[in-house]
Amino acid sequence: MTGPINSGLRRGGAAIVGAAESDLGHVADGLNPIDLMAQGIARAVEDAGLKLRDIDGLLCATTQSRTSGLNLSEYLGISPRFIDTTILGGSSFMFHVAHAVAALQLGLCEIASIAYGSTQRSVGRRQASVREINPFETPYRPFLPSTAYALAASRHMHEFGTTREQMAEVAVAARQWALLNPAAWEKKPLTVQEVLNARMVSYPFTVRDICLVTDGGGAIILTSPERARSLKKPPVYVLGCGQEITHANISSMPDLTVTGAASSGREAYAMAGLAAKDIDVVELYDAFTINTILFLEDLGFCAKGEGGQFVTGGRIAPGGALPVNTNGGGLSYCHPGMYGLFLLIEAVRQLRGECGARQVKDAATAIAHGNGGVLSSQSTVILGTQATV
Amino acid sequence: MEQSPLAIYQAHLDKGELAYQWSPEAGRAVFYPRLVCPYSGSTALEWRIASGLGTVYATTVTHPQQGAPYNVALIDCDEGFRLMSRVEDIDPMNVRIGLRVRFRTHKPVKSKDGGEEPAYPVFVPAEDGR
Numbered sequence: 392m393t394g395p396i397n398s399g400l401r402r403g404g405a406a407i408v409g410a411a412e413s414d415l416g417h418v419a420d421g422l423n424p425i426d427l428m429a430q431g432i433a434r435a436v437e438d439a440g441l442k443l444r445d446i447d448g449l450l451c452a453t454t455q456s457r458t459s460g461l462n463l464s465e466y467l468g469i470s471p472r473f474i475d476t477t478i479l480g481g482s483s484f485m486f487h488v489a490h491a492v493a494a495l496q497l498g499l500c501e502i503a504s505i506a507y508g509s510t511q512r513s514v515g516r517r518q519a520s521v522r523e524i525n526p527f528e529t530p531y532r533p534f535l536p537s538t539a540y541a542l543a544a545s546r547h548m549h550e551f552g553t554t555r556e557q558m559a560e561v562a563v564a565a566r567q568w569a570l571l572n573p574a575a576w577e578k579k580p581l582t583v584q585e586v587l588n589a590r591m592v593s594y595p596f597t598v599r600d601i602c603l604v605t606d607g608g609g610a611i612i613l614t615s616p617e618r619a620r621s622l623k624k625p626p627v628y629v630l631g632c633g634q635e636i637t638h639a640n641i642s643s644m645p646d647l648t649v650t651g652a653a654s655s656g657r658e659a660y661a662m663a664g665l666a667a668k669d670i671d672v673v674e675l676y677d678a679f680t681i682n683t684i685l686f687l688e689d690l691g692f693c694a695k696g697e698g699g700q701f702v703t704g705g706r707i708a709p710g711g712a713l714p715v716n717t718n719g720g721g722l723s724y725c726h727p728g729m730y731g732l733f734l735l736i737e738a739v740r741q742l743r744g745e746c747g748a749r750q751v752k753d754a755a756t757a758i759a760h761g762n763g764g765v766l767s768s769q770s771t772v773i774l775g776t777q778a779t780v
Numbered sequence: 781m782e783q784s785p786l787a788i789y790q791a792h793l794d795k796g797e798l799a800y801q802w803s804p805e806a807g808r809a810v811f812y813p814r815l816v817c818p819y820s821g822s823t824a825l826e827w828r829i830a831s832g833l834g835t836v837y838a839t840t841v842t843h844p845q846q847g848a849p850y851n852v853a854l855i856d857c858d859e860g861f862r863l864m865s866r867v868e869d870i871d872p873m874n875v876r877i878g879l880r881v882r883f884r885t886h887k888p889v890k891s892k893d894g895g896e897e898p899a900y901p902v903f904v905p906a907e908d909g910r
Contacts, residue, residue, distance in 0.1 A: 530886075
C-alpha cells in the first residue's frame with residue numbers, strides 16, 4: 392500500500408462510550424447469535440447511559456447469519472441510518488471501528504454500535520463456520536485454521552530459531568491473566584510443560600497453543616467527542632486506525648513471517664502520533680501462540696525474529712514489563728470464532744480503570760490489534776483516555 | 781470462455797503435468813490459475829508446464845482425531861510459484877524446510893458417492909536434490 396489509507400480520519404474524531412460482553416462460554420440452549428448481539432448492545436447502551444432508540448448506526452458481523460444487519464435491526468426494532476456488515480474474519484470489528492469513525496465524522500449517524508454474536512460451542516464449529524472448498528488446498532486436508540498458522544510457525548522457527556517452549560510461554564502468560572479475570576473460561580493454572588505435552592493438533596501446536604472454542608458476543612458504542620463527554624463513562628478516544636489485507640488463503644501469503652500488522656500498525660501509529668513505546672496496554676488477537684509473537688514484532692514492540700525471546704521470563708504475563716492480552720486472550724478467556732471485538736472491550740475497560748485485579752496501573756493508551764482469516768486481514772486500533780487527546 | 785482455468789489445469793494434471801500460468805506483462809508466474817493476473821491486471825496469461833522440482837517453504841504435520849498424522853506443506857516451485865501440497869514417501873515429521881522435492885500426480889480415487897475425486901499434485905523427496 393502507498394500513502395495513508397485513513398488520512399481522512401481525524402485523531403480522536405470519535406470515542407467509545409459503551410462496551411459490554413454478552414453471555415460467554417457455553418450459553419443457554421436456544422440462544423442464537425442475534426440474541427447475543429442484542430444482549431451485548433442492551434448492556435453496552437446501559438453502560439453508556441444511552442437508550443436503544445439512540446442507535447442510528449449499526450455495524451455487525453457473524454458467520455452464522457448471512458444478513459445479520461437485517462436480522463439484528465428487526466430484532467431490535469430499529470432502522471439504522473448507517474449500516475455496515477463488513478466481514479473479514481476476526482478483525483472485522485476493528486475495520487468497523489474505522490468505518491464508524493468515518494460515518495460519525497461525516498454525520499451519517501450519531502450513535503454507532505458494533506456488535507458480534509456466536510454460538511459456535513453450542514452448535515459446533517462445523518455448523519457455525521462452514522468451510523469453503525478450495526481445489527488448491529482442500530485435497531491436502533488442512534485442518535483450518537490450525538494448519539495454516541502451524542505453517543507460519545514452522546517458518547518462524549526455521550528462520551529465527553523460535554522454539555515450542557517460547558510459544559508455550561505465550562499460552563502460560565495468557566492463562567495467568569485469565570486467572571485474574573472472573574469472566575474467563577479457563578480457571579486453572581497452566582505450565583509450559585503442560586502446553587508441550589498436550590494433545591498434538593498441527594505440529595508445532597498442541598491444543599494449548601490454540602484458542603478456545605466458546606460461545607459469546609458483545610457490543611461497543613461510539614459517538615462524537617462532543618456527545619461522548621456528556622455521557623456516563625469517561626470517553627475512550629479512537630486515536631488511530633490502520634488496516635491491511637495480504638491474502639485470503641495461506642498458500643497465497645507473500646511471506647509467512649511478516650503479517651499485514653506491520654502496515655496496519657504503521658498506519659495506526661501515524662494517525663495517533665504514537666509509537667509502540669508509548670502504548671500502555673497491548674491487546675493482540677491470539678488465536679494461536681505464534682500470533683502474539685508475530686504481532687509483537689510487526690507492531691514494533693520488538694524486532695522481527697526476536698518475538699520468541701521477547702515473551703520468555705514472564706515479560707507479557709501479569710507483573711511483567713509489557714501487559715499483553717490482559718483479559719486472558721483467545722487462548723484462555725473466550726474465543727467464539729471472530730474474537731476481535733473482545734480486544735476492543737478489554738482495551739476500553741483498561742483505559743477506564745475497570746479491570747480490578749488485572750488492571751494495568753495508570754493506563755492511558757491501548758492498542759487493540761485484530762487478525763482475520765489465516766493471518767489474512769489485519770486491523771489495528773489505538774485508543775486513549777481524555778488526557779491523550 | 782470455453783474452458784475454465786481450473787479445467788485446463790486439471791486436464792494437464794490428468795496427463796501427469798503440473799501446469800501454471802505465466803504473465804508476460806508482469807514477467808512472473810501466476811498460481812493458482814485464474815482469468816486476471818494479480819500483478820499486472822492483464823488477462824493475457826499463458827500456460828506453461830513446470831519442471832516439477834521445488835523446495836519445501838513451510839511444513840506441518842496435522843494430527844486428525846482418527847487416523848495417522850499427515851504432512852501439509854507449502855512448496856516453492858523452481859519456476860517461481862508456490863502451492864499447498866503434501867510430501868510423500870517420507871515420515872511427515874522428517875519433511876524439513878529447504879528439502880528439495882519432485883512433483884508427481886496423486887491418482888484419482890473413487891469417492892464414497894461413487895464419483896472420482898480429481899487428481900492433484902503431491903511431492904516426494906528429489907533423489908538427486910538438484
